[in-house]
Amino acid sequence: xxxxxxxxxxxxxxxxxxxxxLPIATTVTLQFFNxxxxxxxxxxxxxxxxxxxxxxxxxxxxxxxxVFGTPxxxxxxxxxxxxxxxxxGIVDLPVxxxxxxxxxxxxxxxxxxxxxxxxxxVRFVDALPxxxxxxxxxxxxxxxxxxKEGFASIDVRLEHVxxxxxxxxxxxxxxxxxxxxxxxxxxxxxxxxxxxxSEFGAVVVIAYYPMIAPTLIYERYLSQxxxxxxxxxxxxxVLSLAVFVALRIxxxxxxxxxxxx
Amino acid sequence: MxxxxxxxKKLGNFRLNANFEMDRGYCVLLGPTGAGKSVFLEIIAxxxxxxxxxxxxxxxxxxxxxxxxxxxxxxxxxxALFPHLNVYKNIGYGLRRVEKLERDKRVKEIAxxxxxxxxxxxxxxxxxxxxxxxxxxxxxxxIQPKLLLLDEPLSxxxxxxxxxxxxxxxxxxxxxxxxxxxxTHDLMEAALLADEVAVMLNGxxxxxxxxxxxxxxxxxEVSDFLSARNLLxxxxxxLD
Numbered sequence: 001x002x003x004x005x006x007x008x009x010x011x012x013x014x015x016x017x018x019x020x021x022l023p024i025a026t027t028v029t030l031q032f033f034n035x036x037x038x039x040x041x042x043x044x045x046x047x048x049x050x051x052x053x054x055x056x057x058x059x060x061x062x063x064x065x066x067v068f069g070t071p072x073x074x075x076x077x078x079x080x081x082x083x084x085x086x087x088x089g090i091v092d093l094p095v096x097x098x099x100x101x102x103x104x105x106x107x108x109x110x111x112x113x114x115x116x117x118x119x120x121x122v123r124f125v126d127a128l129p130x131x132x133x134x135x136x137x138x139x140x141x142x143x144x145x146x147x148k149e150g151f152a153s154i155d156v157r158l159e160h161v162x163x164x165x166x167x168x169x170x171x172x173x174x175x176x177x178x179x180x181x182x183x184x185x186x187x188x189x190x191x192x193x194x195x196x197x198s199e200f201g202a203v204v205v206i207a208y209y210p211m212i213a214p215t216l217i218y219e220r221y222l223s224q225x226x227x228x229x230x231x232x233x234x235x236x237x238v239l240s241l242a243v244f245v246a247l248r249i250x251x252x253x254x255x256x257x258x259x260x261x
Numbered sequence: 262m263x264x265x266x267x268x269x270k271k272l273g274n275f276r277l278n279a280n281f282e283m284d285r286g287y288c289v290l291l292g293p294t295g296a297g298k299s300v301f302l303e304i305i306a307x308x309x310x311x312x313x314x315x316x317x318x319x320x321x322x323x324x325x326x327x328x329x330x331x332x333x334x335x336x337x338x339x340x341a342l343f344p345h346l347n348v349y350k351n352i353g354y355g356l357r358r359v360e361k362l363e364r365d366k367r368v369k370e371i372a373x374x375x376x377x378x379x380x381x382x383x384x385x386x387x388x389x390x391x392x393x394x395x396x397x398x399x400x401x402x403x404i405q406p407k408l409l410l411l412d413e414p415l416s417x418x419x420x421x422x423x424x425x426x427x428x429x430x431x432x433x434x435x436x437x438x439x440x441x442x443x444x445t446h447d448l449m450e451a452a453l454l455a456d457e458v459a460v461m462l463n464g465x466x467x468x469x470x471x472x473x474x475x476x477x478x479x480x481x482e483v484s485d486f487l488s489a490r491n492l493l494x495x496x497x498x499x500l501d
Binding site (some may be wrong): 080155157158160161162163164165166168175176179180 | 346
């Protein structure tokens with residue numbers, strides 16, 4: 001009986017894993033049969049420029065999420081106050097809004113006639129800042145929730161003891177809370193960066209140009225067909241995987257040195 | 262009186278209403294689980310603000326002071342050692358304003374005294390229960406507190422270690438000349454350590470005095486709590 005159960009578990013689980021891996025692996029593998037096209041794309045400076053723009057915009061968006069999202073995560077993990085549920089709901093809001101809708105909403109605010117866009121010296125529409133806000137909008141819930149989980153996992157008595165040892169709340173935050181949740185914060189930052197790179201819907205509405213990788217792939221697919229889009233897609237898959245794995249290993253190392261109990 | 266506390270605090274359904282005072286010396290606050298002993302200690306440490314009342318330490322009103330300004334050493338249950346810092350840094354955590362050489366001297370001195378000098382490089386995860394307790398004590402004592410608060414300091418160690426640690430606690434109080442308020446539900450600790458014992462039940466300090474006098478208490482709740490049946494329960498708990 002137990003054997004049957006295990007077999008069913010394994011079978012159903014492998015369906016999901018195959019479902020994820022098959023398209024990705026196929027896209028990459030097919031490049032070997034069409035290596036010339038792949039080389040052409042890989043040696044195209046435009047492609048690399050676009051990829052760099054994507055990574056760079058996602059990096060800025062992640063940094064903003066870390067700077068502004070960490071205090072929010074700490075508040076949500078440590079304090080209870082009236083309306084906390086509402087605040088948590090607001091943080092999660094971008095997850096449930098369709099991304100094109102998010103793009104429209106951002107365009108309304110950051111567009112040249114928008115509340116912010118009208119007065120801002122920075123141009124958002126069809127500019128890098130537009131890409132950054134779109135990426136930030138969709139990825140910030142991931143970061144805040146991860147960091148919140150990190151802070152919540154710290155025993156509050158550690159913070160209490162630190163206070164009795166003469167540390168102000170801000171010093172306790174820097175010397176105890178932050179180092180103890182650093183793994184969650186790093187993991188959250190990686191996930192939020194990855195989410196930013198993969199965003200298309202919100203970005204394309206507010207900033208079709210400068211092009212990011214998902215936009216370029218979409219454009220090549222529409223104008224030149226699947227075979228033109230595929231090499232770029234494959235490059236992006238390989239690169240993203242490499243960066244993702246490298247960062248995971250980095251955080252994982254942290255994991256080993258910090259694991260205590 | 263060295264410490265005077267009058268504090269009311271409502272936490273959900275629980276209500277603390279405690280009047281307490283103690284002299285310099287070793288005072289054990291005895292009471293069953295859920296009596297409000299930890300909340301009471303946290304009020305003295307400044308971690309919890311009372312709804313009403315005041316805390317006076319050595320004549321000074323410290324009710325509105327934050328924990329970092331009270332000069333009260335606190336060893337919580339399970340010790341709360343900083344897991345990311347080694348023993349040396351744990352002990353030295355409260356000495357950041359002290360000049361480096363002096364800090365180094367004080368950390369090593371206290372580690373020597375408490376028999377943990379060989380552990381300074383270790384992270385807390387690699388310490389035994391008894392070693393953790395010594396580190397937590399050293400960390401609280403090294404800042405030269407006016408008062409030392411211990412919350413169930415012996416509940417996480419085995420019986421043999423318990424004996425050794427009890428001797429050390431007594432030594433610490435004498436050697437560092439620091440008044441100690443030790444919270445426990447264990448009568449044995451009160452019997453072996455306390456100059457004075459206060460009994461806390463349902464958020465109130467019911468009685469205070471020498472333990473032998475408490476055994477003759479006319480207060481029904483106190484005599485019930487200290488009854489033979491309860492003692493036997495404690496013994497069986499230890500044997501478990």
